[in-house]
Amino acid sequence: MPLRVGYVKEHFSSPLLQFASKDGGQTFTLFECPSGTGQLISRLTNDEIDIAIALTDPLISGIAKGSQVYKLVGSFVSTPLNWAVITGIKSKFQDISELKGTTLGISRHGSGSQTMAYVMALQQGWPTGDLKFQVNNDIRGLIDSVNDNSTSAFMWEWFTTKPFVDAGEVRFIGSVPTPWPSWLIAAHPERTSPEAVTAFLTRLSTFVRAFDSEESRVQKNVDFIKENFGYPAEDIEAWLKTVSYPQDCSAIPTKVLTDTLSVLEKAGFVVAPKDGFKVDDFVDSKVVKLT
Template sequence: MTQKLQNKEIDLAIALTEGLVAGISKGQDWYKIVGTYVEAPLCWAISTGANSRHTSIDTLNKTNVAISRFGSGSHIMAYVLADQQGWLTNDKDDEVFSFSALNNFQAMRDAVNSDASDFFMWETFTTKPYHDSGEVKRIGQITPPWPAFMFAAHVDLLQNHVQDLQRALTAIQKATLLFMEQKENDSVRLVMDTLDYNEEDVRSWFKTVRYSMDHSHVSSRALQVTVSTLIKAGVLEAPGLAPENLVDLQVASLV
């Protein structure tokens, strides 16, 4: 997503908070965070192969993780898991995991079933159909302490079309409010038809999701928690960037 921003294939993106923060902190200066889309944190399921020897998180230290790409949420969350489990050390040569970057979800599921990788991490409800079918096995979950998705805009958009950006954020906010207002009927059916999920799972998902009431607002505290957690997990090197260096404040000032 950030690569598409760099190439100017897109002007505005909705992406995982941790990926956006990590990218800017590592020098991706072609975009800024401009708003919050989903305030609720994302729950990541931890999955292994259907016949894997792993039956709990406890045995995952020093194993191979299937990820989509380096720097992606599936990569970053592995370090957050290691931090929460106390597996990180101060020795930079002591790698907690090895990684296989496989580009897509299907390849990650195949990797754990062939024992090429030990586990992968992916959003809970997206993975649930494959848990239900028995294709892969769920052994745990992890929820980071920050909002799931934020908006990021190319710096050219911020410099030359900031009012258009604000109108776009306002329109998206109105659409999401309408979507949630209709969740008892039309929105549930829309998700079922679009993603081929069963009704029970869709209604469970609606209980967990919480869209921002102000899409142009970004919590400085949320960004600080993200930065500090990523530093602690070894994804970023200290001291990292302060929240004001991650966000374009002129967007919020237009509200």
């Protein structure tokens, strides 16, 4: 039975889409999760997918908060994600510093849009216990909320949001890059066999390496993303200068886990147990290579 792989249909997922096109559903099928990592985790929980390619911080924080429905099995993107801070086209807010004490829009509780709000608060020196949120499900709901003033701002990946800025629907008032590599891979530890997950990651790695090559970056990647996502070539070229992928998708640097947990703990989003976090609790040791 093919693996059920959940993903977010964004430019980051291009190597996965190329892999899926070649595989033709023989070993895995894709399940799009437009609301992001919160939806991916929910689908893992509800036995709707077996593997999720999702944002680093919500995946790690979910396990830190006690989730047993998935373990980390690999890496997908090795560079940070640039989160734009976005407000309404006619809103009064002009700078991140003005957002203190306001209600921020998020897609779901436990999503990247929420965890990064804590990181932003940490950077700004705000009390994280005072943060207020409104759940708006997806980017359309988030855009509507900043324009009807039910929220002050929301956070979403920069290049994904730029077309809405270019169209005059919202405004950028800043950005907060993640202090960690942006995408990891998780799998349900009991619904999937280590052999099937390893085989998936091994083949995914070949497509990731091909996409990440200097040769592909010159034109092939630009053409693929333009065709599949409709972004202008200059935006694609600018994004490609900021992103890199791992050589081996089944490997996770231990530092990614420890550094992410450290920041999330300082931000007040997770609370460490008395004896501290143990890296082995976060990974499926039958699959992943900790480096």
